[in-house]
Structures are given as C-alpha cells and as structure tokens.
Amino acid sequence: MDAIALTDVSKSYGNVLAVDGLNLAVEAGRTVALLGPNGAGKSTSINMMLGLIRPSGGRVEILGGSPDAAVARGEIGAMLQSGELIGELTVRELVDFVRRLYPEPLGLDEILRVADLTELARRRADKLSGGQAQRVRFALAIAGAPKLLVLDEPTAAMDVESRLRFWKSMRDYAAEGRTVLFATHYLEEADENSDRVIVITRGRVVADGTAAQIKSGISDQVVRFTLGGQPVAGLDGLPGVSAAEISQDVVTLRTTDPDATVAALYRGTSLEIRDLRIIGADLEDAFLALTRES
Amino acid sequence: MPNYVKIEVLRMLRNRRYIIFVVGFPVVFYLIFSGIWGAQTDSGGVRAAVVLMVSMAAYGAIAACLMSTAVPWAQERQSGWLRQLRVTPLPGWAIIVTKLIASLLLVLPSMVLVCLAAVLTQGVRLPVGEWLVLIPALWIGAVPFAALGLLLGSLLPADAAQSAAMISTFGLAILGGLWFPVEIMPEAMKSVVHAMPSFSYADIGQHLVAGDAAPPSAVVTVVAWAAVLGTAAVFAYRRALARA
Ligand SMILES: Nc1ncnc2c1ncn2[C@@H]1O[C@H](COP(=O)(O)OP(=O)(O)OP(=O)(O)O)[C@@H](O)[C@H]1O
Numbered sequence: 417m418d419a420i421a422l423t424d425v426s427k428s429y430g431n432v433l434a435v436d437g438l439n440l441a442v443e444a445g446r447t448v449a450l451l452g453p454n455g456a457g458k459s460t461s462i463n464m465m466l467g468l469i470r471p472s473g474g475r476v477e478i479l480g481g482s483p484d485a486a487v488a489r490g491e492i493g494a495m496l497q498s499g500e501l502i503g504e505l506t507v508r509e510l511v512d513f514v515r516r517l518y519p520e521p522l523g524l525d526e527i528l529r530v531a532d533l534t535e536l537a538r539r540r541a542d543k544l545s546g547g548q549a550q551r552v553r554f555a556l557a558i559a560g561a562p563k564l565l566v567l568d569e570p571t572a573a574m575d576v577e578s579r580l581r582f583w584k585s586m587r588d589y590a591a592e593g594r595t596v597l598f599a600t601h602y603l604e605e606a607d608e609n610s611d612r613v614i615v616i617t618r619g620r621v622v623a624d625g626t627a628a629q630i631k632s633g634i635s636d637q638v639v640r641f642t643l644g645g646q647p648v649a650g651l652d653g654l655p656g657v658s659a660a661e662i663s664q665d666v667v668t669l670r671t672t673d674p675d676a677t678v679a680a681l682y683r684g685t686s687l688e689i690r691d692l693r694i695i696g697a698d699l700e701d702a703f704l705a706l707t708r709e710s
Numbered sequence: 711m712p713n714y715v716k717i718e719v720l721r722m723l724r725n726r727r728y729i730i731f732v733v734g735f736p737v738v739f740y741l742i743f744s745g746i747w748g749a750q751t752d753s754g755g756v757r758a759a760v761v762l763m764v765s766m767a768a769y770g771a772i773a774a775c776l777m778s779t780a781v782p783w784a785q786e787r788q789s790g791w792l793r794q795l796r797v798t799p800l801p802g803w804a805i806i807v808t809k810l811i812a813s814l815l816l817v818l819p820s821m822v823l824v825c826l827a828a829v830l831t832q833g834v835r836l837p838v839g840e841w842l843v844l845i846p847a848l849w850i851g852a853v854p855f856a857a858l859g860l861l862l863g864s865l866l867p868a869d870a871a872q873s874a875a876m877i878s879t880f881g882l883a884i885l886g887g888l889w890f891p892v893e894i895m896p897e898a899m900k901s902v903v904h905a906m907p908s909f910s911y912a913d914i915g916q917h918l919v920a921g922d923a924a925p926p927s928a929v930v931t932v933v934a935w936a937a938v939l940g941t942a943a944v945f946a947y948r949r950a951l952a953r954a
C-alpha cells in the first residue's frame with residue numbers, strides 16, 4: 417500500500433490552475449522531496465494531502481483511505497508553510513497539548529529533545545525567534561508519532577546551523593520506517609535529505625527520480641555564440657556536446673558539460689568567438705539551474 | 711478535551727487585555743459606583759450596592775464572554791493555528807465546544823470578584839439560598855454572549871473582531887441598562903432595551919436578589935437569544951472551518 421497516492425489531481429482557483437493533473441505515488445517508508453519554484457503548486461498539493469483543501473478533480477488517497485480519515489486516526493503530522501503559535505503558552509505546554517490529541521504520541525521529553533527544544537521548553541511562544549518557532553512547529557508535527565510526516569518548506573527562517581540540525585532530526589525520525597514528504601526550493605536540500613525527488617512546476621510533475629538522476633537530466637545546457645562567416649565543421653565533436661545547430665551566424669550547442677565545451681572551443685579551435693553565453697536548455701532546466709544556485 | 715479547555719483558560723489568564731478589561735474593570739466600576747450611590751435604596755427596597763453588584767457582574771460576564779471568544783478565535787483562524795489543529799485528530803466540533811466551555815469558565819473570575827467586593831466593601835449579605843441561585847443563573851445566562859463572541863470571531867478578521875467585541879460589549883452594557891438605570895432613558899429607547907439579551911439577563915439577577923422568582927419573559931428572552939445566536943454561531947463556525 418502506498419502512503420500517498422494522487423491520481424489525476426487538479427485544483428483551480430478561479431482561472432488559476434494551481435495543480436494540473438498530478439499523478440504521484442509514494443511508498444510507505446520513503447523520504448520524498450517535492451521540489452519546485454514559487455507558485456509551482458507544492459503547498460496546494462500538500463494541503464490536499466492533508467484534507468485542508470478539496471481537489472477540483474481526481475483522487476487523493478492517504479494511507480489507504482481519505483486524508484480526513486488518516487488525520488482522524490492520528491496518522492499524519494504536518495508542518496504547514498506558515499502558521500503562528502499561541503503566544504501566551506510555553507513551548508512545553510504547546511507540545512504537550514498537541515501530543516495529547518494523538519492516540520499514541522511520543523513522550524514529551526523525547527519530542528523536546530528531538531526538536532532541540534529542551535532548553536526552550538519554558539519559553540513563551542511569543543518570545544521565540546523565527547527559527548525557534550519553526551522548531552516548535554516541527555515538534556508539533558512529530559508529537560503524535562505520525563506514520564506520515566508532511567513538511568512544507570520546513571527550514572524557511574532557519575540559519576545554517578539550525579538547518580543542519582533540523583535535517584538530522586528529520587532523518588532520525590524517518591529512519592524508524594516512517595514516510596516523510598517535504599517541500600523545498602533547494603535541490604541541494606532535496607538531494608541530501610531524501611531518497612526521491614519529485615520536481616513540479618506549474619502544477620505538473622516535470623521530473624521524478626533520485627537526486628542524481630534529476631541532476632544528470634538537467635545538466636544538458638546550451639552554449640550559444642556568434643561565429644560570423646567562419647567554417648563550422650567539427651563543432652559537434654567537441655567534449656560534452658550532444659547536438660549542434662547553426663542558423664545564420666549563431667551557433668547553438670547542447671552540452672552536458674558546458675565548462676569542457678567552452679574550454680575546448682577556445683583552446684582546441686582557432687575560431688573567433690563572440691557573444692558567448694551559457695543558458696539552460698529550456699524553461700524547466702532554466703528553473704532547475706536557478707534552484708540549484710540559490 | 712479537558713486538556714484543551716485548560717490550555718484555553720490558561721492562555722486567557724495570561725493575557726493582559728483580558729485581565730484588565732474583563733477582570734479589572736467590572737470590579738473597579740463596582741467600587742466607584744457603589745462608593746457614590748451604594749447606600750441608596752430603590753423602590754423595591756433593594757440597596758443600590760446590591761443592584762450594582764448584579765449589574766457589574768453581568769457586565770463582567772458579557773465582557774468576558776465576548777473578549778475570550780471573538781478575538782482569540784478570529785486570530786487563530788487568521789494566524790494558521792486553526793489549520794494546525796485541523797491536521798491533528800481533534801474533531802472539528804471539539805473546538806467550538808471547548809471555546810464555549812472555556813469562555814464560561816472565564817466568566818467566573820470577574821463575577822466572583824464583583825460579588826466579593828460587594829460583600830467586603832458594602833457589607834452586602836444575601837441568604838445562602840439566593841447566592842446559590844444567583845451565581846448559576848448569571849453564569850448559565852451568559853451563553854448567548856459567548857455565542858455572539860464565537861459568531862463575531864468566525865465572521866470577522868482579527869482586528870475587526872476586536873472592535874466588534876468592544877462595541878458589542880459596551881452596546882450591550884449600555885442598552886441593557888447595566889451602566890445607567892433604564893428609567894433615565896428616553897421612552898423610545900425603552901422598547902429596544904427590553905429586547906436586549908443583556909437587559910433580561912441582568913433583570914433575572916435583579917429579581918433574584920430582591921427575593922423574587924426570575925420573570926418568565928426575561929428567561930424566555932435570554933433562551934431565545936441563546937438559540938438564535940447559538941445557531942448562527944454554529945453555521946458561521948462551520949463555514950470558517952471549511953475555509954481554514
Ligand atoms: N487561495 C488561493 N487563491 C487563489 N490562488 C491561489 C490560492 N492558493 C494558491 N494559489 C495559486 O496557486 C498557485 C500554486 O500555489 P502554491 O501555494 O501551491 O505554490 P507553492 O509551490 O507552494 O509556492 P511557494 O514556493 O511560493 O510556497 C499559485 O499560482 C498561487 O498564486
């Protein structure tokens with residue numbers, strides 16, 4: 417049985433198609449990253465998995481039933497993209513309150529330890545920094561020992577140190593055979609912390625596989641330059657080049673290794689090259705290159 | 711759910727606005743008003759110190775119900791806390807029921823303090839039997855105001871809910887004759903006053919402290935308001951949940 421199964425799921429807001437025929441199956445026990453730029457439909461998809469929004473079409477199945485049923489059984493824990501805590505309560509009170517809503521929660525001290533909150537347990541929630549509040553929200557998500565943990569951009573507002581510790585906590589939690597799905601903008605985060613990456617843009621899956629597969633898929637980039645009337649023979653034999661295209665004076669080379677291609681172009685030929693540019697092969701790739709940079 | 715009620719009560723008791731406006735004001739008003747007029751007696755022979763005790767306890771209860779429901783609830787909807795609760799096994803109905811119970815519990819501090827102030831500073835003495843009817847009557851009678859608070863909290867964004875709760879509290883207090891005696895109001899106002907849940911609510915208390923039974927028309931008015939506002943609150947609440 418899959419922990420998450422989305423079949424032809426779509427969601428539109430007026431004329432905005434936030435999720436566009438999404439098909440997605442996540443086996444139990446996996447850690448999956450949902451990668452995509454702003455507005456890709458990550459939060460919308462996640463909120464449909466949690467039963468917070470109803471799809472306009474298609475089927476969402478969570479742990480063998482409806483999202484609502486899974487939530488009611490206490491099998492889902494979630495950290496939503498945004499959300500404030502109750503300022504007047506302490507970290508300890510909040511965590512304890514939420515854990516008691518679940519049938520078989522983790523121990524209070526264990527949750528505080530895993531989420532790195534032991535020292536902050538007596539602090540009021542309105543006195544927490546942004547990153548600390550995120551950790552509390554993570555604690556609330558794991559409090560009930562859910563089988564499926566869903567995290568929507570969990571490391572937003574965290575500094576580098578907190579991020580590292582956060583991902584370690586998440587991996588420890590996942591290591592006990594639980595299913596985790598998290599949304600992120602960063603391929604690097606997805607790479608280091610998941611065993612499968614699903615890339616979505618404009619509400620559709622554009623890539624799905626291990627981080628290594630995704631990376632190799634996007635390394636196809638374009639080197640473009642102006643050559644004037646010089647002879648062009650042999651350009652497709654340059655290192656990394658999979659295709660060469662010439663129209664008027666402009667040469668377009670598709671390459672898996674732009675560095676090697678460009679180096680060979682300058683050192684291995686005597687051509688006079690102008691207006692050299694390296695660009696993503698198409699829109700999807702351009703987006704991926706972008707997410708990798710940031 | 712007892713744990714949820716506890717959390718809700720705890721957070722309000724730590725809220726400065728609640729403590730000042732809801733717990734502090736009625737007692738302070740009582741001390742001031744009763745210091746000036748406390749010794750007078752009304753036509754029925756009841757001392758103003760006693761009448762004021764009922765009025766201020768009623769005002770405190772209304773303020774407590776509205777303040778402890780409307781504003782926090784509107785904030786929770788807006789801030790995402792409601793969504794957080796929606797992904798836990800807590801059933802949807804438990805939230806509104808908890809809020810109702812918590813707001814009724816939060817009525818008690820100001821009510822008890824006002825009565826205590828009456829007993830200690832004005833020497834108010836009632837037969838034990840009258841206390842035992844008065845306090846529960848004022849307590850249960852606060853239900854329509856809690857319902858109104860939940861209704862406002864479900865319909866309005868947080869800052870509008872804040873103003874609406876304030877205006878409702880003062881409006882109910884003034885139009886219910888809790889701050890100024892109804893007798894000094896213009897004739898045209900009086901029919902409005904008599905339709906107010908706050909008037910009937912306090913009126914029940916005034917009859918009880920005078921040693922009379924609660925007037926059936928006042929009881930009917932309070933129950934009717936509770937039914938209307940309660941139904942509206944449940945509808946608005948369901949709509950708010952669906953949009954969480
Ligand atoms: N309530 C709404 N009403 C109208 N449009 C919405 C609503 N929620 C989301 N959208 C639109 O749906 C699309 C997908 O939004 P979504 O929040 O799922 O993106 P996301 O991938 O989570 O982005 P981000 O990385 O910025 O969080 C966006 O174009 C957004 O503007």
Ligand SMILES: [Mg+2]
Binds near residue numbers: 458459460497568
């Ligand atoms: Mg999002």
